[in-house]
Amino acid sequence: MRAVVMVAPGDVRVDETERPRIVEPTDAILKITAACICGSDLWPYRGADAVDHRPMGHEYVGVVAEIGSAVTTLAVGDFVVGTFISSDNTCEICQAGYQTHCVHRGPGADPGAQADYARIPNADGTLVATPGVPDPELIPSLLAASDVLGTGWFAAVAAEAGPGRTVAVVGDGAVGLMGVLAAKQLGAERIIAMSRHADRQALARSFGATDIVEERGDAGVERIKELTGGLGAHSTIEAVGTQESMMQAIHATRAGGHVGYVGVSHDVALPGRELFYSGVHLHGGPAPVRRFLPELIRLIWDREIDPGKVFDLTLPIEDAAEGYRAMDERRATKVLLTL
Amino acid sequence: MRAVVMVAPGDVRVDETERPRIVEPTDAILKITAACICGSDLWPYRGADAVDHRPMGHEYVGVVAEIGSAVTTLAVGDFVVGTFISSDNTCEICQAGYQTHCVHRGPGADPGAQADYARIPNADGTLVATPGVPDPELIPSLLAASDVLGTGWFAAVAAEAGPGRTVAVVGDGAVGLMGVLAAKQLGAERIIAMSRHADRQALARSFGATDIVEERGDAGVERIKELTGGLGAHSTIEAVGTQESMMQAIHATRAGGHVGYVGVSHDVALPGRELFYSGVHLHGGPAPVRRFLPELIRLIWDREIDPGKVFDLTLPIEDAAEGYRAMDERRATKVLLTL
Numbered sequence: 001m002r003a004v005v006m007v008a009p010g011d012v013r014v015d016e017t018e019r020p021r022i023v024e025p026t027d028a029i030l031k032i033t034a035a036c037i038c039g040s041d042l043w044p045y046r047g048a049d050a051v052d053h054r055p056m057g058h059e060y061v062g063v064v065a066e067i068g069s070a071v072t073t074l075a076v077g078d079f080v081v082g083t084f085i086s087s088d089n090t091c092e093i094c095q096a097g098y099q100t101h102c103v104h105r106g107p108g109a110d111p112g113a114q115a116d117y118a119r120i121p122n123a124d125g126t127l128v129a130t131p132g133v134p135d136p137e138l139i140p141s142l143l144a145a146s147d148v149l150g151t152g153w154f155a156a157v158a159a160e161a162g163p164g165r166t167v168a169v170v171g172d173g174a175v176g177l178m179g180v181l182a183a184k185q186l187g188a189e190r191i192i193a194m195s196r197h198a199d200r201q202a203l204a205r206s207f208g209a210t211d212i213v214e215e216r217g218d219a220g221v222e223r224i225k226e227l228t229g230g231l232g233a234h235s236t237i238e239a240v241g242t243q244e245s246m247m248q249a250i251h252a253t254r255a256g257g258h259v260g261y262v263g264v265s266h267d268v269a270l271p272g273r274e275l276f277y278s279g280v281h282l283h284g285g286p287a288p289v290r291r292f293l294p295e296l297i298r299l300i301w302d303r304e305i306d307p308g309k310v311f312d313l314t315l316p317i318e319d320a321a322e323g324y325r326a327m328d329e330r331r332a333t334k335v336l337l338t339l
Numbered sequence: 340m341r342a343v344v345m346v347a348p349g350d351v352r353v354d355e356t357e358r359p360r361i362v363e364p365t366d367a368i369l370k371i372t373a374a375c376i377c378g379s380d381l382w383p384y385r386g387a388d389a390v391d392h393r394p395m396g397h398e399y400v401g402v403v404a405e406i407g408s409a410v411t412t413l414a415v416g417d418f419v420v421g422t423f424i425s426s427d428n429t430c431e432i433c434q435a436g437y438q439t440h441c442v443h444r445g446p447g448a449d450p451g452a453q454a455d456y457a458r459i460p461n462a463d464g465t466l467v468a469t470p471g472v473p474d475p476e477l478i479p480s481l482l483a484a485s486d487v488l489g490t491g492w493f494a495a496v497a498a499e500a501g502p503g504r505t506v507a508v509v510g511d512g513a514v515g516l517m518g519v520l521a522a523k524q525l526g527a528e529r530i531i532a533m534s535r536h537a538d539r540q541a542l543a544r545s546f547g548a549t550d551i552v553e554e555r556g557d558a559g560v561e562r563i564k565e566l567t568g569g570l571g572a573h574s575t576i577e578a579v580g581t582q583e584s585m586m587q588a589i590h591a592t593r594a595g596g597h598v599g600y601v602g603v604s605h606d607v608a609l610p611g612r613e614l615f616y617s618g619v620h621l622h623g624g625p626a627p628v629r630r631f632l633p634e635l636i637r638l639i640w641d642r643e644i645d646p647g648k649v650f651d652l653t654l655p656i657e658d659a660a661e662g663y664r665a666m667d668e669r670r671a672t673k674v675l676l677t678l
Contacts, residue, residue, distance in 0.1 A: 092568075092570060093570065093593065093594055093595065096595045097595060098594040098595035098618055100594075100618065101593075101594030101595065101618045103569070103570075229431075230442070231431060231432065231442075241611075241615075243611075246611065254432065254440075255432055255437045255439075255440030255624075256432065256435045256436060256437035256440070261615070264615065265611035265612045265614070265615040266611075266612075267611070268610075268611025268612070268615075269608040269609065269610060269611060270608065270609040270611060270614070271607075271608060272580075272582075272585065272604035272605075272606070272607025272608060272609060273604045273605075273607070275604070275609070275621075275624075276580075276600070276603065276604040276607075276623065276624045276625070277624060277625065278624065279437055279439065279440045279624040279625070280622075281620065281621070281622040282614075282620070282621040282622070283619075283620040283621070284615065285594075285614075285615045285616060285617065285618040286615070286616065286618070
């Protein structure tokens with residue numbers, strides 16, 4: 001079968017590899033329908049994280065091709081949405097809604113989801129079936145639910161976006177944009193997207209942003225303060241993962257407000273004293289997308305949200321390398337690979 | 340009048356100074372009844388914070404001696420409990436319960452509360468009158484409400500201590516002990532006090548601790564995990580303010596759990612990646628004691644809680660220097676100064 005591999009930074013190839021098999025009785029094998037290239041894949045692509053022949057892809061939708069003997073909630077032929085971490089969904093941590101920290105957590109797709117087939121451990125706990133075979137037009141949105149929507153949604157929930165709240169969003173990548181959509185859906189009164197790219201600003205507005213701030217860093221914080229009577233946002237979504245973006249999020253938030261951070265942290269050290277005197281709530285980390293999947297699938301199925309708009313480049317898997325290049329060069333916000 | 344001054348690290352004196360006067364029409368002048376020495380005063384005492392002839396004291400109870408022309412909720416003769424930050428209690432931040440970040444915040448007692456008299460800015464917003472003149476036996480508990488109880492209470496609320504929760508408490512100083520009391524009062528199922536001092540362990544148990552962990556750092560975290568089925572506490576109160584205590588608190592908490600931190604942060608830098616993958620909620624800072632004062636006064640007045648037990652040394656103000664020494668040498672947990 002075909003599978004995308006990052007051989008080294010900047011070097012992405014499509015290899016022929018063996019189709020994965022059931023290993024544990026709780027496994028399922030999926031025929032992948034579509035997979036994404038993730039913003040977080042740019043860290044190794046750019047050499048910021050080590051990488052050596054890594055099988056790629058952790059966002060996927062597909063059809064169940066085979067199930068292990070202990071799988072009870074799925075049948076061959078089901079269309080499913082998966083997540084980037086496998087979880088049993090029954091342990092105390094999962095039941096509290098933190099499936100990414102499941103006591104039996106593991107990779108979501110083995111070896112990777114940018115492939116014809118993938119093995120999904122703990123299939124009952126990890127995969128959620130759609131109500132039926134989706135219309136092709138729904139595939140991008142369902143695929144978005146697998147990671148970027150689920151992650152943006154978690155960030156908005158962690159930031160306690162809701163009615164009467166002003167929400168600032170740091171980061172205009174796919175996750176930030178999905179954070180805008182989530183904040184809107186959760187009832188936020190005002191949503192300030194921080195972006196200096198016209199195309200992403202337009203997308204942010206289409207997802208519900210009411211204001212755009214182009215400034216960054218201290219100047220960006222200053223603008224947020226100006227827009228909020230000097231107090232700062234009630235809720236801030238952080239979707240970048242750098243020192244600058246984290247401090248921008250913390251400083252843009254009023255005391256007692258909430259920062260939901262989901263940008264994978266790179267070289268960040270939060271100064272204790274500054275955090276202490278900020279008085280903000282801080283919550284985030286790898287998003288427990290599984291918690292939100294049933295609700296997100298329902299919203300997509302009922303055409304209440306259209307997160308699939310975030311994909312601005314669709315390529316067949318053979319052209320995966322071009323997809324990585326396009327994201328790296330910011331010619332694309334989010335790339336969908338078809339199989 | 341008499342007033343305690345920290346001339347330099349380790350050098351505390353009782354000076355004769357001028358009695359403060361009303362400056363703003365929203366001020367009140369208090370005749371201080373009792374004041375505390377604060378654990379946070381040990382930072383400058385030990386030379387960790389700069390200090391030069393600083394008037395001391397920010398925890399106090401007293402009797403209103405004089406009010407400005409704009410003060411409406413207090414009368415001369417009222418017995419009141421104050422807090423270490425003055426606040427208007429009407430701005431949007433105060434109304435959200437974050438009076439320590441009030442847009443009109445300032446020092447709680449000017450110049451300091453370890454003195455015969457102190458000026459309290461924004462008296463209506465800062466001071467809360469007791470239902471009447473308290474029995475002398477209630478004075479220590481009301482004084483505790485002014486800071487250590489209010490701070491421990493905030494930490495427990497920030498850590499979301501409550502029914503069904505296991506709460507770990509890092510720090511066995513007065514604030515940590517008050518955190519134990521608060522967690523108990525908020526209905527926590529299990530309260531693990533981390534302490535290696537027999538006297539403080541006994542006090543912690545008397546306030547509601549169900550378990551004691553003597554180990555610190557990684558070993559302490561390991562013990563907390565052992566006591567919680569490998570998962571960590573639901574809620575952790577951090578009441579020290581060092582790198583070790585912050586990391587101990589974060590590591591001792593399960594993913595999705597809550598760390599409430601109130602130890603004044605000293606040389607702390609939180610590693611972003613570790614925080615990201617911990618999945619905990621982090622909230623804290625200078626405690627908005629004012630939010631909790633009405634409820635705390637009621638609990639004390641009705642003899643439902645007895646936080647005054649935390650004072651293990653009572654001295655007349657003339658002996659303030661001995662009070663600082665006793666706390667520095669850990670001969671006393673918390674010192675009450677009478678005036």
